[in-house]
Amino acid sequence: MKALGIRSRLTVPYAGLFLLVVVILGSAFFRVLSSDLDRELNRRLDHLCTGLWGYIAFDGDKPVLTFNREDHSVLEFLRTASRYYQLYDGQSGRVVAQSEDSALMHLAVSPADALRLLRHPGFDETRRFAPLRFRSIVFHASGRAYVLRVGVSLADDETAMRQIRDVLLLLLPVAVLASVMVTWVISGKALKPVRELRLAAHDISISNLNRRLPSRGSGDEIDLLAATFNDVFLQLEESVNRMKEFTAGISHELRTPLACLQGEAELALADARMPDCYRQVLTSQLEEFHKLNRLIDALLLLARAEAGEIGLALQRLDLSTLIAGLVEQIRFIADTRHVHLELRCDSPVPAIADPQWLERAALNLIDNAVKFTPAGGTVTLETAVHDGWATLRTSDTGIGISERDLPKIFDRFYRADGSRSKAVEGIGLGLTITKWIVEAHHGTIAVESMAGRGSCFTVQLPTTRETAPALPPAQAFL
């Protein structure tokens, strides 16, 4: 079943509510009016009944109406009051006098009922020939009790109430229809920007993620929605761009060793060679395999970090001891390249870190420093506590990094353009991984460098558990 749109969902309840309110107000108005008319009629009947009694006199036992025939207002009053009246004897309950209309329409009650009225005078109604309401009062004259019963027609009041009811019933559907139409139009207008937003969003696809939703500048909810979507599109665009760069980077990094492997294999097969030649080719291929392995390892690590699958086993350690141990591992390579390694890690530097991951980060930095420093240069490693942070500084007198490359060196697959840098082996993922490791420790990494003069990388790590991360961060560097 198709779900109702917002417009219908706004209109239907609103129309229902409006209908309910109109029905409640209409029936309340009708009831108030009807009881007002009722009260007014009873007051009028009281007035007619007591008034008429004032004009009744007795000629012996015979009641007669005595009044000034010149007085038109009295005449008018008596015409109304005496139209439907009966006078009953209080002892026998028999009618002693009644109006012509009353006699014609047989409005007089039985003697038993008249005696009941004597005991309980009040109001009663009949609808036999016409709708009439009566008022009975008891009075005494010449020592005898009488019941005077005066009636008025209910026809006018009932007709008026019927007309009011008809008008209300007619107005009800018109009002509801009008409210439905007004709500439909207003909600349509209110939702128009949402429709425009939907159409604009529909036009944005993976191929044109640089497009943005229009903002009307009103600062309302729709504009906020558009701004939120635009933020999401921006993030998507950046992610897609990163993915594109990533794919291009992987393809590039895979193509070179694969092309080497293929070329060497083709060459070896081209003509019969001596076993020594095959050994040479296989040794060279093994190097390429190692390179591919390193690349795949780094890619897997990035993928796991991206998925938040890497946890840190944090512990309190001495940064100076850890770096001193690493230097011993790398000293051989540095000596081979004739790079002097200087260690300034004299005093213990406490840090909260995962030793394995921290070693990997530090090794990347030291390896880079040695790689990018020409023979005769110096790499200095220094540990200290600065402003409450455990600090590791690796500085070298190497080729340095240009101002243009500096902001990008932590990006995946980025390798600075300098011919020396390109000539040095690497895949451009070392610093990305290092940055992730440092930030996963809630630490910071900064670089200062000048092309041709050397570089200095500074890593800062928490020294206490309060500043160390409680949980491994999921996507610290992506």
Ligand code: ADP
């Ligand atoms: P790789 O070392 O595999 O090329 P990295 O991510 O470790 O990748 O480094 C990225 C780039 O940053 C390097 O290719 C190099 O251009 C530059 N770089 C890093 N460390 C240094 C350094 N100590 N001196 C000069 N350039 C450096």
